[in-house]
Amino acid sequence: MLVMQVDDQEECINVPNFTINIHCSLEDLQGRSEIDCADIDTINDLIKSYCALHNVPNPSNFVLQTADGKTLRKTLRIKKCGVHEGQVLYLLMSSQDSFRRNGRHYCSLAIISFIIAVCLLAAVIVVSVYPKQSVFQYGVVFDAGSSHTKSFVYKWPGQKQNGTGAIEEIWRSNATEKGISAYSVNPTSVKESLEPIIKKTKKVLKKPSETPIYLGATAGMRLLKQRNPKAADSILDAVREAFSSTSFHLKNETQNVRILSGEEEGTDSWVAVNYILNKFGTMSVFNLVKENPKTVGALDMGGASTQITFDSYKQTIPKAYSQNLTLFGWKFKVYTHSYSCYGLDEIKNRYFAHLINKNKTGTGPIKSFCLPSGYNQTLNSTDIFQLPCTNRTTNNKEEIYTFIGQSNDEGCKNELDQLFNWKNCPYGKGNCSFNGVYMPNLKNVDEFLAFSGFCYPVSFLNLTTCKKAEKFSYKSFQNARANFCNKTWTEISNIPKKDKFKWIYCMQMHYIEKLLVKGYGFNGSNWKKLTFRQDINGTVIGWAPGFMLRVTNSLPTVLPSPLIGLAIFIVIVCLLVVFCVFGVAYSMIWRRFLKAKRYQRLEHRIAPSI
Template sequence: MGLSWKERVFMALLGAATISGLTVLILILVQATYVLLPADNKFGIVFDAGSSHTSLFVYQWPADKENNTGVVSQALACQVEGSGISSYTSDPAQAGESLKGCLKEALALIPKAQHQETPTFLGATAGMRLLSQKNSSQARDILAAVSRVLGQSTLDFWGAEILAGKDEGAFAWVTINYILGMLIKYSSGEWIQPAEGTLVGALDMGGASTQISFVPGVPILDQSTQVTFRLYGANYSVYTHSYLCYGRDQVLNRLLVGLVQRSPQALVHHPCYHSGYQTTVPLASLYESPCIHTMVPMNLTQNLTVLGTGNPEACVAVIQELFNFSSCKGQRDCAFDGIYQPPVQGQFYAFSNFYYTFSFLNLTSRQPLGTVNATIREFCQRPWKLVEASYPGQERWLQDYCASGLYILTLLLQGYGFSEDTWPNIKFQKQAGDMDIGWTLGYMLNLTGMIPAEAPAQWRAQSYGIWVAAVVFVVLTLVAILGAVAVQLFWRQD
């Protein structure tokens, strides 16, 4: 006896469902390919504990990295309230407490699940270098206080240290070249290394020290001034030197002390201050810094009256006395104070106090050296009352811009060896690519080389055409199955 119509239709639909389902399975198993999902972001935190203030920076980079170095971007910048940590000698615990506000902002930004794997480092610069020379136990107490606060957080605390001036300068060099795309850049869908010869130098000036870093065109003869990096698979050899006591604040203090030594009276005429300017300074405060090596006056309790004379030529003369140019003794590769330096080469970025001073004087537009000289000297000769009226609300540093401007010219031209021909190679800038220029980003880039990379996650996927075909066969399978069920349930037997 043959199959009925119902049975034949049922078997046909069941067979179609089976074939269609097998086709879907084959498409999934045979045509599937693996795709890489974007890597998770890693985070890192660096505190820059400078002589005048502390800043926190949060950086992030994809976990898979490029040639063992992270492609780092700035996620947060936070300025800590109060002065630099070196000022908390009488209350070291407060140095740690001062960090909590910015630390809270960083913790809110970074996913909680990643807190324990986020490296956190505090680097103290020239202010703490000076304090360590003056009173090492006070410096240790302050570092211990900030370490307690950061160590009690949920972060992976790597330590609080006094950063060597050499490292500060070298990491700043890494920062500026990375931001400008000189170490790695994105082109045609991939990360590539730019052609050699495009690297720029870094000129940094804080309150207590100043740094110069660049890749010279000749071999570096003094190994103590050389720092090497391996970034994105390439090796770099950088000349760098940090001059302690040549930062802006320390130079201004040394300048005034030098004038005091010339005038035994309690009245000092200051050529770098505007005519008509007058201030009173506690004499003892001038001799607190380890940068002062002159004989201390007998009566430190008296106050010093300082009168401005507004004489730029006399100001330059006393500034030059802060340098020991004769110590080079005719050596060609020598800056000042007997320090080895190869000839400057290429473009330079000048930031921090270089930028702040020249920005105030409206000299950040690559003006010729003659224009810069004339502008600073004209400003120095303005009467104090006119200067005060021209810059309301800027009283805190207003009297110091004349000295700072002339000091920068002396340092760059007579100290580092820039000339009228190479002056246009210096660019005064605070930021590049919306990122702050300083040592912290360079430090984090170098640090990423010590953090293991994570391979991107894999996921099985099909091409669009295969995906569409699979969907069609799934629909056909469902239709056939539903048809078979309908035949079984609703088709009456003859």
């Protein structure tokens, strides 16, 4: 820059200090021109100088680009643009530059369209390949036993395993104080006793109206049905009314609320035991066994009855003692029998009734070899004598009886023996348990699980905790029983374990031994087949899981639902097609711009120098 004095004023003049070559391929302006410029000149000044040199009006219609296609901003100074001496710049109409910029814009649109199309394609693949969501079904079972009632909530995938639902217990209620059979005098009051657990059960479920509910009454109600059919029916009607007033799904009131037969109870317990032990397969991963399942036998001890059930393994069994089952595609023919009046509560009443009936001293004190010496038990005759399990051979007056403990193990054994009928087997010698009941051979079954009431006395005497698969010998059982039955009440009271039934455990131990050894045939050689358990992996053993499993056989299969609905899937596929079309169209336009750009670059390379 040169500073000159003109008429006493300073004037700044831009002095050219280097040369730029401008190439133009426009019609009438083809060729290359040298333009002198200074560092402080702008790109717009350079364009104006070129236009002035060639007498071209409207310099604003032009832009300058570098050889690599970069458009130079008009307001920038030449020095800041990095332009150097002798560099070639290319003059284009503004519309040509816009054409090139639009080409890059269409390229971006093509890329975005293809990215969206790829994402939609991935979504379609995921929806098609990914496993569908399982639809779970739910069911509620009320176990109305002789002493209490509990409710259990189960769920299972709607897509069943060979026709049977792989159930899982998700909740259980606390037990009521009494069994429903205790409301025979005032049947309607059973609704009030069940109301708390009905409300709690309902809170567990999201859709109670879609959840089937069942109540199975067992031995307590079976006995009441024999004694007082009208009272039993009234209780069941009251239960149905209580269920109907809720939003639960009660499809068939008569079938959903009923008294189970002893054979049903025994069979359902067998199903439950084998299911919980994974004998049908590992249900947590839906892996069914490949060959005929090797099942275990089930020995259930309730308050009013006891059941024995096991797979007959093709033995010929009288029809009255067999049940046909289909579970997870497997067919079973099981032997089952329920001994009414042989539950722990009823055997106790039958024992005291037996002592009263053979007593010759009227209502005076009665000796009991099964009770500990120093312990006296006073009972009302109305508590002991209840048909059909007990009957009086003396008068029918209401009387009070006092039983005096003797702590006599051998005497207790003989007293309990008289509660069974070991004679008169209609199926031939050696083919009955007791009371003329058919009993097949146990040789084909490797293991039996004894649960519920079987566990109370043996766990108290520390033979097993009933929480693990622990075994003990028959000799250990005999020694523990004899040692306990010969203790005085003072000695028993000093045992640290708190148990309000410890006074009756001697009698129960003798009863269990008579039932298992002399009745079922678990002698010293095959006692090892027995395992006493109260629960398996936290699941309490009982008939309720087996009942729910069998019910699932009759419920419809619900197929898994897709991740998205059909309408949304169709929309995604349509969008995929649309964006693929857009991507192809934008790519073709971009290719057109790319060819034009390549042609322009080639033109730059072969342009002649001036």
